[in-house]
Amino acid sequence: MNSIRPSMALLTVRSHKTALLCTAGMALLIVLAVVSLFTGKYPLTWQGLAGGDGMQLRVFYTLRLSRTAVGLIGGFALGAAGFVYQTVFRNPLASPDVIGVTSGASAGAAAGILFLSGAAAVTAASFAGALAAMGLALALSALDQSGKQATIVLAGIAVHSLAQTALMCLKLTADPERELASIEYWIMGSLNGISGYSIGGNLLLCAVCVAVLFLLHRQVVLLSAEEGEARMLGVSVGKLRLAVLLVATLAVSAVVSLTGLISFVGLLAPHGARLLTRRNDAGTMLLGGILGGVLLTGADILARSVAATELPVSIFTSLLGAPFLIVLIVRGRKGYE
Amino acid sequence: MHINRLLSLLLAGAVVLSLAACGSPAAGTATAGAPASSSQQEQPLLLADDPLTPETAAATTYPVIVTDQAGRKVTVSSEPRRLVSSYYISTSMLIALGLQDRVVGVENQPEKRPIYALSAPEFLELASIGTAKEIDLEACAALKPDLVVLPLKLLDSAESLEALGLTVLYVNPENQQLLEEALTLLGVATNTQARAADLIAFSDAQADRLADVLAGVAKPKVYLGGNSDFLNTAGAAMYQSDLITMAGGINVAAEITDTYWVQTSYEQVLAWDPEYIILASDATYTVADVLADPNLEGCTAIETGHVYQIPGNAEAWDSPVPGGILGAVWLAGILHPEQCPADETAEVIDEFYQTFYGFTYSEIA
Numbered sequence: 278m279n280s281i282r283p284s285m286a287l288l289t290v291r292s293h294k295t296a297l298l299c300t301a302g303m304a305l306l307i308v309l310a311v312v313s314l315f316t317g318k319y320p321l322t323w324q325g326l327a328g329g330d331g332m333q334l335r336v337f338y339t340l341r342l343s344r345t346a347v348g349l350i351g352g353f354a355l356g357a358a359g360f361v362y363q364t365v366f367r368n369p370l371a372s373p374d375v376i377g378v379t380s381g382a383s384a385g386a387a388a389g390i391l392f393l394s395g396a397a398a399v400t401a402a403s404f405a406g407a408l409a410a411m412g413l414a415l416a417l418s419a420l421d422q423s424g425k426q427a428t429i430v431l432a433g434i435a436v437h438s439l440a441q442t443a444l445m446c447l448k449l450t451a452d453p454e455r456e457l458a459s460i461e462y463w464i465m466g467s468l469n470g471i472s473g474y475s476i477g478g479n480l481l482l483c484a485v486c487v488a489v490l491f492l493l494h495r496q497v498v499l500l501s502a503e504e505g506e507a508r509m510l511g512v513s514v515g516k517l518r519l520a521v522l523l524v525a526t527l528a529v530s531a532v533v534s535l536t537g538l539i540s541f542v543g544l545l546a547p548h549g550a551r552l553l554t555r556r557n558d559a560g561t562m563l564l565g566g567i568l569g570g571v572l573l574t575g576a577d578i579l580a581r582s583v584a585a586t587e588l589p590v591s592i593f594t595s596l597l598g599a600p601f602l603i604v605l606i607v608r609g610r611k612g613y614e
Numbered sequence: 615m616h617i618n619r620l621l622s623l624l625l626a627g628a629v630v631l632s633l634a635a636c637g638s639p640a641a642g643t644a645t646a647g648a649p650a651s652s653s654q655q656e657q658p659l660l661l662a663d664d665p666l667t668p669e670t671a672a673a674t675t676y677p678v679i680v681t682d683q684a685g686r687k688v689t690v691s692s693e694p695r696r697l698v699s700s701y702y703i704s705t706s707m708l709i710a711l712g713l714q715d716r717v718v719g720v721e722n723q724p725e726k727r728p729i730y731a732l733s734a735p736e737f738l739e740l741a742s743i744g745t746a747k748e749i750d751l752e753a754c755a756a757l758k759p760d761l762v763v764l765p766l767k768l769l770d771s772a773e774s775l776e777a778l779g780l781t782v783l784y785v786n787p788e789n790q791q792l793l794e795e796a797l798t799l800l801g802v803a804t805n806t807q808a809r810a811a812d813l814i815a816f817s818d819a820q821a822d823r824l825a826d827v828l829a830g831v832a833k834p835k836v837y838l839g840g841n842s843d844f845l846n847t848a849g850a851a852m853y854q855s856d857l858i859t860m861a862g863g864i865n866v867a868a869e870i871t872d873t874y875w876v877q878t879s880y881e882q883v884l885a886w887d888p889e890y891i892i893l894a895s896d897a898t899y900t901v902a903d904v905l906a907d908p909n910l911e912g913c914t915a916i917e918t919g920h921v922y923q924i925p926g927n928a929e930a931w932d933s934p935v936p937g938g939i940l941g942a943v944w945l946a947g948i949l950h951p952e953q954c955p956a957d958e959t960a961e962v963i964d965e966f967y968q969t970f971y972g973f974t975y976s977e978i979a
Binding site: 317318319320331332335336339340341390394395452453454455456458459462467469470472474581585586587588 | 746747842843846869870871872875876877880881896898903909911912
């Protein structure tokens with residue numbers, strides 16, 4: 278636990294190594310962003326774009342640019358939020374599902390597919406589902422006045438099960454040929470339906486939440502300390518934990534309601550970052566975000582280009598992420614706690 | 615790709631060989647006369663693989679052994695009087711074969727299929743025996759059916775149903791050829807061979823007519839939007855793709871070889887730039903939604919307003935139901951109105967439903 282004990286040395290990005298890693302990560306992210314802008318089924322050319330070809334410009338601005346933006350910002354948010362979850366819960370396996378958010382989003386999306394019409398309505402319903410799950414988990418945990426960290430995890434597990442049950446009931450009533458297929462496709466997660474007309478609100482919310490998380494970075498790291506220590510440092514643990522989780526969950530909800538479920542990014546990116554920096558500070562959180570962006574953008578480039586069809590992006594986040602994590606663990610086992 | 619082609623060639627070879635082996639004498643054995651003496655020796659009849667034609671159709675002599683579409687040899691001991699079916703396509707086949715009075719159980723939620731309300735409203739009141747994905751064994755047995763017709767997906771239930779003493783036939787009408795095979799199978803098993811032959815002949819005649827009138831015409835590019843999502847489409851291996859080809863169009867997604875709906879993207883649709891966008895019959899979105907979708911701006915089909923939905927007033931014509939050929943007939947009317955005028959199309963559709971389902975389509979459309 279020493280490595281994540283709060284101390285002044287860990288509260289700011291001072292490590293030369295961390296800065297270097299973040300710079301390298303940013304460079305990789307920029308390269309991937311450029312590749313992403315020029316990868317896709319519609320043939321875009323420099324000449325066409327520069328020459329003002331209406332169709333090419335439309336594809337570039339409404340489809341390619343927005344898809345790339347969701348990959349970058351969405352991946353960053355999942356990575357940074359994952360860091361927050363793992364730090365706040367002091368649990369390396371923590372992820373948005375610990376408090377049932379992604380299950381809530383799935384159930385919401387399923388309800389949207391069954392009872393509403395249009396992609397925007399499904400996104401809204403999924404977002405509402407995620408918020409409802411989070412609200413319920415936090416409300417349940419508030420019933421226990423002791424403010425124990427385990428309470429929120431237990432409440433989350435209960436909400437997760439409830440949301441899964443709701444999802445199952447919705448699937449049961451769905452028409453197998455149409456709605457059930459839609460629900461399954463949604464759950465698989467993909468960025469194929471992303472367009473400039475549908476992402477504005479979600480991306481803005483996501484960016485604001487991520488900004489708030491970085492503003493609160495000192496408090497986030499403090500939350501990883503033993504509760505007694507945090508209290509001694511003048512932190513109101515219960516309230517702060519709720520506030521931080523709320524913001525992180527909002528960011529995740531904004532992403533998954535847009536893309537469907539994306540596995541592994543929220544879990545892997547922060548682990549990768551910690552294994553690389555061997556720290557648990559704001560710099561590591563930044564690196565976690567960058568790795569999240571790299572992972573999601575890279576996976577999405579593959580999802581849209583390796584086959585004649587669009588493949589679920591989670592296949593590639595897992596395929597790219599798992600070996601990376603294993604290499605890091607094998608190489609850095611000694612220094613990692 | 616190569617493996618698929620090789621498999622197709624092998625299959626084609628196998629079909630040719632089996633046809634040659636069966637030849638006309640085998641088709642002849644599907645007549646009532648041949649087994650008259652053999653039935654006394656309890657030597658049941660084996661069904662030939664050829665689809666029935668009005669010439670080969672005859673009365674079935676029981677007991678009869680048929681090979682169902684799971685490849686199982688099934689003995690039907692006497693003409694079935696009580697039928698159940700858990701799959702909308704096989705249920706619709708039973709109506710088309712004129713067997714609706716013998717049906718005692720159908721799949722869940724029959725109210726979702728308008729064809730039942732139009733031609734066999736009593737189906738809405740019948741007991742349910744499950745779905746195309748799960749059968750309710752007890753409910754099925756309780757109906758004491760003489761013949762249970764199930765989709766191939768439910769093959770796992772075969773043993774349990776046989777243990778309950780039920781006679782089960784599996785059908786797999788995934789394309790026109792398999793549909794004709796399924797109709798032949800049911801026609802022989804239920805002693806409705808002539809009707810099955812008429813159904814097959816109707817489809818074949820329409821396919822031939824379309825091939826004739828559309829020979830040499832320019833073929834427009836067509837994008838088919840799937841049931842669950844506009845960005846789902848059907849590759850070359852799917853029934854819907856055959857439908858587009860038969861109607862004189864080119865499926866822009868034909869390069870995709872998957873056998874189920876696949877996901878695509880707006881970019882891909884724009885790159886294909888279809889001249890017609892056709893929505894699946896059960897699409898959860900509308901023609902207006904597609905026309906108003908800003909992401910499709912600039913696509914030829916949108917600019918010219920050529921966005922249509924396959925009608926589903928009676929049944930989904932983009933699925934291999936007995937009237938599936940009408941999907942191609944209707945689409946040919948959309949893509950090639952000169953060669954296939956609207957009144958002619960309407961006449962064909964009316965003739966089909968009047969003959970096999972007993973209602974007039976133009977009155978409900």
